[in-house]
Amino acid sequence: MIYPIGHRINVIKYACVISAVLITQSCGKRIANVSPTDPIPLVEAISGEELYNERCADCHDGPVARAPHKIVFPLLGPEHVLASMNDGIMQAQAAGLTQVQKTRLAEYLGERPIQRNTESKLLFCDEKSDGVKQGMSATEIRSWGMSPENTRSISSDIAGLTKSDVGQLELKWAFAYPNAKQARSQPIVSQGEIFVGSHDGTIYSLDLETGCANWTFNADSEVRHALSLGPWEHEKSEALFFGDNAGNVYAIDRLDGELIWKTRPNDHPDTVITGSPKLYGDKLYVPLSSKEWASAANPAYGCCTFRGGVAALNTFDGATQWISYSTDEPAPTGQVNTENVPLMAPSGAPVWNSPTIDAKRNRLYVGTGENYSSPASDTSDAVLAIDLENGELLWHYQTLEKDAWNMACYVGGPGGNCPSENGPDLDIGASVILANLDDGRDIILAGTKGGSVFALDPDQSGVLLWENKIGSGGLAGGVHWGMTLLNDSLIAAIADTDFGLDPDYQGFPGLYSIDIDDGKVNWHSPAEDHCPEGSRPMCDHGMSAAITSIPGVIFAGSYDGSFMAYDDSTGAILWKFLTNRSFETISGATASGGSIEGDGPVIIDGTVLINSGYSFGTRMQGNVLLAFSADGN
Numbered sequence: 316m317i318y319p320i321g322h323r324i325n326v327i328k329y330a331c332v333i334s335a336v337l338i339t340q341s342c343g344k345r346i347a348n349v350s351p352t353d354p355i356p357l358v359e360a361i362s363g364e365e366l367y368n369e370r371c372a373d374c375h376d377g378p379v380a381r382a383p384h385k386i387v388f389p390l391l392g393p394e395h396v397l398a399s400m401n402d403g404i405m406q407a408q409a410a411g412l413t414q415v416q417k418t419r420l421a422e423y424l425g426e427r428p429i430q431r432n433t434e435s436k437l438l439f440c441d442e443k444s445d446g447v448k449q450g451m452s453a454t455e456i457r458s459w460g461m462s463p464e465n466t467r468s469i470s471s472d473i474a475g476l477t478k479s480d481v482g483q484l485e486l487k488w489a490f491a492y493p494n495a496k497q498a499r500s501q502p503i504v505s506q507g508e509i510f511v512g513s514h515d516g517t518i519y520s521l522d523l524e525t526g527c528a529n530w531t532f533n534a535d536s537e538v539r540h541a542l543s544l545g546p547w548e549h550e551k552s553e554a555l556f557f558g559d560n561a562g563n564v565y566a567i568d569r570l571d572g573e574l575i576w577k578t579r580p581n582d583h584p585d586t587v588i589t590g591s592p593k594l595y596g597d598k599l600y601v602p603l604s605s606k607e608w609a610s611a612a613n614p615a616y617g618c619c620t621f622r623g624g625v626a627a628l629n630t631f632d633g634a635t636q637w638i639s640y641s642t643d644e645p646a647p648t649g650q651v652n653t654e655n656v657p658l659m660a661p662s663g664a665p666v667w668n669s670p671t672i673d674a675k676r677n678r679l680y681v682g683t684g685e686n687y688s689s690p691a692s693d694t695s696d697a698v699l700a701i702d703l704e705n706g707e708l709l710w711h712y713q714t715l716e717k718d719a720w721n722m723a724c725y726v727g728g729p730g731g732n733c734p735s736e737n738g739p740d741l742d743i744g745a746s747v748i749l750a751n752l753d754d755g756r757d758i759i760l761a762g763t764k765g766g767s768v769f770a771l772d773p774d775q776s777g778v779l780l781w782e783n784k785i786g787s788g789g790l791a792g793g794v795h796w797g798m799t800l801l802n803d804s805l806i807a808a809i810a811d812t813d814f815g816l817d818p819d820y821q822g823f824p825g826l827y828s829i830d831i832d833d834g835k836v837n838w839h840s841p842a843e844d845h846c847p848e849g850s851r852p853m854c855d856h857g858m859s860a861a862i863t864s865i866p867g868v869i870f871a872g873s874y875d876g877s878f879m880a881y882d883d884s885t886g887a888i889l890w891k892f893l894t895n896r897s898f899e900t901i902s903g904a905t906a907s908g909g910s911i912e913g914d915g916p917v918i919i920d921g922t923v924l925i926n927s928g929y930s931f932g933t934r935m936q937g938n939v940l941l942a943f944s945a946d947g948n
């Protein structure tokens with residue numbers, strides 16, 4: 316099929332050449348010299364509406380899955396539209412536009428002028444922490460998965476909260492992440508101190524009791540996941556390990572946030588660290604994901620060369636021990652796209668979950684996403700077992716063959732860089748869980764965006780033991796970010812967003828309890844719908860964020876901003892709080908809640924922590940960290 320975007324980009328380039336001849340300067344140079352305050356030169360005197368029609372209308376005027384319709388942009392606001400072009404998901408679509416043009420486009424779509432950033436205040440604690448505080452609780456949650464096996468279950472000792480307390484939970488404090496449109500980095504907590512990342516790349520040490528800040532550290536780019544806390548230079552201190560949206564990995568001192576080392580283990584420019592790096596022994600296992608799926612929407616881009624995988628780094632100095640790639644090295648396929656750009660494969664199979672450690676078998680497990688180009692490999696949408704010592708791929712179990720997909724496919728099927736296999740993009744996004752059956756056998760539990768949960772046998776190279784399709788699945792469907800294990804039950808949240816594209820689509824969003832012996836559903840609690848009138852499509856009642864359990868209770872949030880505690884024996888809702896609103900925070904700044912998405916809740920020392928606000932995928936923005944405790948004390 317014809318790729319309309321490519322042709323439009325050519326028209327703009329052509330206009331550039333003509334103006335360059337007439338105005339005697341080279342087009343690229345003229346544009347590069349323009350600053351937002353300069354008078355607008357003739358060549359730029361193209362209106363926001365014209366720019367929109369040239370560059371954006373093909374995807375945003377029509378029923379393109381996930382691409383927000385034009386009418387949504389005023390809700391998003393011009394600042395968000397501008398950010399999506401400058402350093403967000405629309406960079407490729409806005410490539411070559413000047414800052415003046417982008418601003419004009421954003422103000423046209425957002426239907427008001429850009430408001431300059433007003434910094435939210437940060438309230439520092441009166442006295443800085445000088446190491447382990449006296450009299451503080453010794454309880455800790457040191458990683459995203461709460462255990463090497465990624466069970467996301469918290470013991471009653473650590474939680475400090477029982478099922479009977481849950482009904483009394485009240486807001487204790489709210490913290491506004493400054494300069495943030497989303498809040499998705501799950502906090503970790505050690506000895507009364509919270510460590511958390513944020514949208515603008517700042518890492519915060521916060522006091523668990525009051526939410527005041529001890530120190531901050533600035534990473535280069537957004538930190539999306541939970542930090543990992545562990546030993547560094549044994550006698551000295553411990554370190555916090557994490558990655559950012561630009562592919563950097565860091566170790567900083569837990570006492571004062573000083574940088575210990577920084578490295579970029581994977582040299583692909585589009586590398587993103589989305590899943591939480593896993594600390595085990597003296598190694599940090601870093602999952603490698605990317606934004607190349609978005610770069611591929613530009614038909615001038617040579618698609619695709621990113622390989623997902625896991626990098627093992629020394630915790631001491633960050634040196635790379637090995638990288639285990641999920642695909643072979645990409646090579647030219649001999650085919651070209653509609654713009655005559657050569658295509659490369661295999662690519663993709665990114666890892667955007669936190670690795671799961673199997674200490675007994677000396678290996679780790681990760682789930683992979685789709686391939687970015689055709690032909691697909693047999694390692695996409697798969698569980699991989701990787702040797703902890705040398706990175707060797709020991710076995711893999713693929714849930715879906717021939718799933719090659721990237722953002723170019725949004726414009727209605729193959730063309731440009733959309734691979735011939737054209738999806739359906741049903742990744743394994745959530746970390747797998749290593750569990751133990753009553754008869755002593757181990758079992759690997761996993762879930763897909765296709766809506767299936769399944770179990771593999773770690774002693775038989777990942778043979779399938781059972782599978783149960785509990786959701787309909789889709790681009791934002793099925794199991795998304797993280798499940799939890801509670802006794803003999805796997806608890807899974809199902810997202811199943813209905814984009815209204817297929818009139819026959821029926822989603823089954825909600826929470827499910829599954830017997831890990833046979834995969835049968837114990838109970839199903841359909842998602843309640845808290846979306847106010849007129850708030851769709853940004854509001855949706857799908858449940859996508861990672862979930863967490865304490866004995867007897869499961870905590871889970873929704874795209875619509877509701878945050879619930881469920882009874883583990885029946886699925887009944889014991890407590891609920893709607894976070895999609897504004898909050899007065901401890902610093903006096905007003906914070907806003909929105910969608911709960913990505914990482915999940917943390918329960919420690921009687922305090923329940925949850926982030927609210929998510930701007931990716933056109934969810935409801937926000938920038939708040941909320942702390943609850945029984946009676947708000």
Ligand code: HEC
Pocket residue numbers: 320367370371372373374375380381382383391395396397399400403404405408409420612722723725726930931932933934
């Ligand atoms: C090839 C199709 C395509 C084109 C062309 C395109 N977009 Fe998008 N856009 C999308 C899709 C798909 C999404 C949703 C991405 C996701 O999953 O989050 C999106 C999301 C967005 C968002 C929301 C970003 C967020 O953080 O959620 C904004 C704002 C946006 N686009 C603006 C633009 C502008 C401005 C242009 C023109 C310069 C443009 N888009 C061109 C497909 C396109």
